[in-house]
Amino acid sequence: MRYRSYNNGGNYFYLGILIFFMFGGFKVLFLFLPLLFSLAPIFLLLFIGSKVLKTIFGNSAINNSIHGSSQERLHYVELMIHLMAHAIKADGVVDNREIQTLFTFFQSRLQFNTNQLRWVQDLIQYSLRKNYPLEIIIQTMNQEFQVHEKQLSIELLIAVIMADEELHENEKVLLDRVAKDLQIDNEFYNQLKSKYIKNTESHYDILGIKPSATTDEIKKAYKNLCKQYHPDKVQHLGNEFKNFADEKIKEINKAYDSIMQKAKA
Structure with missing residues (x-):
């Protein structure tokens, strides 16, 4: 599969071509055309150049943000x-x-x-x-x-x-x-x-069990979810995913504690 690339090599190439034409390249192409027609491409190049520069700056900002990942x-x-x-x-x-x-x-x-x-x-x-x-x-x-x-x-x-x-x-x-x-x-x-x-966001839904679940079923569901969402499992993907897993574990713990308190009451 081909992944998205933010390398600006191609954009710099196009920018170089545009600069070349802007500083003399079009004189050869439009030598025998009226001045009006020779100016029109320059404005077009300026427009295209601004688009290319915008893309370059945007890609550079993205590239810097994901650099090191x-x-x-x-x-x-x-x-x-x-x-x-x-x-x-x-x-x-x-x-x-x-x-x-x-x-x-x-x-x-x-x-x-x-x-x-x-x-x-x-x-x-x-x-x-x-x-x-x-x-x-x-x-x-x-x-x-x-x-x-x-x-x-x-x-x-x-x-x-x-x-x-x-x-x-x-x-x-x-x-x-x-x-x-x-x-x-x-x-x-x-x-x-x-x-x-x-x-729904009930505690039973978070653990994926029914309100009629037995204590053993509650504990089994809790242990399985803790294994599935353990932060160490996604740590290699970066701190953002590890933090997400931490929040999921907190949500699971809160649901489990609430359900077990009701079961003991």
């Missing part, structure tokens, strides 16, 4: 966004609420800085235009990442799809296919659907 982390973020693009378009409508949910995840949950968010925004628009085949995205994720990274991806996928509070048939088919092809555990997948698709 591991290729594994960069690839993971890009693959996630390519996957989310399929979710955003699954119902046939590009809903801004779904885009905002994806953007907010990186802004609030992962606490990306301004330039990193600019990178995310660029990747979202790029992914919506590029439309990489879903099977290629899934194949690459299976090759490059472990179960914990894939579980995080499927959770965000469900959150994005449910941003408009509706689950269309095409979205359901997409979810089931991605969960199956990413080899997501059925119990974990059902827990996520219970939490997001019913649009």
